[in-house]
């Protein structure tokens with residue numbers, strides 16, 4: 001009797017570390033999102049989770065993946081699968097990169113450093129935002145992985161030029177101008193809350209802060225959050241609370257246009273990838289002037305509400321530019337099978353934004369690593385379950401092949 005009870009009951013070793021305990025209970029990115037929602041003040045969670053206007057574009061980005069079907073093939077030897085690829089001449093183990101996100105330390109005090117370390121450990125590129133809360137040099141000090149610098153162009157062009165030179169000096173391998181942000185999209189969750197960066201302390205934010213003591217304690221005992229790469233530039237470095245829409249309207253150059261891309265290319269001294277391209281016509285223009293790569297992206301639905309889902313654009317884009325330019329996509333990627341679908345439809349790689357921010361908020365660097373391995377193991381599993389040793393072997397159902 002005792003023996004049979006002993007064979008049935010096994011006591012799990014208690015996990016003392018909160019981050020590990022939280023991750024152990026997660027099955028997918030949605031679970032992480034719920035933990036992030038619990039741990040972050042509501043205004044901060046909404047800044048990360050929200051999108052423009054009715055948020056339909058954000059929803060469509062993800063829904064587009066659900067419309068693509070794969071036809072599993074059987075009895076194929078999938079003991080070994082390989083999803084590795086080459087991007088901008090560099091080898092990577094999976095067609096996955098971590099997108100730039102502004103103000104990352106608002107999710108977790110380690111911010112961009114945690115993201116960069118997790119990306120480097122997995123051998124994946126990470127793009128530091130112009131509005132990053134750790135500087136180009138701080139990032140280079142913790143990561144010898146592949147680092148890209150996302151560029152917003154200020155009215156003061158000298159600043160953009162200086163940042164590109166510093167990124168080059170620090171060993172970054174790609175300059176990524178974001179081209180979908182002439183003004184900020186209308187993010188109505190932030191409008192309603194009067195959300196600023198850094199958050200202003202008022203009665204409602206105070207209550208929010210008290211209800212999230214771990215987050216608040218970590219915020220107040222660290223150095224202030226600013227746009228670290230431009231620290232010391234008064235009015236620009238984010239040291240005074242400002243609505244992001246006002247910041248973008250007053251600081252970034254809305255006249256930035258195609259003729260300036262040549263200037264970026266000449267200053268960059270490294271490959272240039274345009275992020276935020278939303279039509280086949282613009283991909284053709286980018287290819288024709290020698291841009292190295294584009295990211296089909298609507299900024300995760302945070303900019304223009306009503307743009308096509310990047311995945312839906314891919315077949316037309318690939319038909320029209322072929323191999324003449326490297327094409328990536330982002331927005332709505334939540335599973336390894338999504339990555340496989342995008343790559344099978346022609347993308348070189350995909351980027352993720354919110355998923356790693358949820359992971360960061362839930363469990364710091366370990367949370368980011370959890371997200372990466374959730375996606376990479378999902379890629380391998382998809383290949384095995386569909387009888388495809390490589391992504392090129394995946395058979396799309398004819399509706400998706402278009």
Ligand SMILES: Cc1cc2nc3c(=O)[nH]c(=O)nc-3n(C[C@H](O)[C@H](O)[C@H](O)COP(=O)(O)O)c2cc1C
Pocket residue numbers: 047048049061099100101102129130131150178275297298299300301302330331332333351352353354355357
């Ligand atoms: C909180 C947050 C901040 C962002 N900040 C930037 C930024 O500074 N620069 C940029 O080019 N894109 C920015 N993005 C967009 C991401 O790079 C990416 O395009 C988007 O998150 C992809 O969609 P996904 O979140 O569904 O993965 C941001 C996205 C989020 C969620």
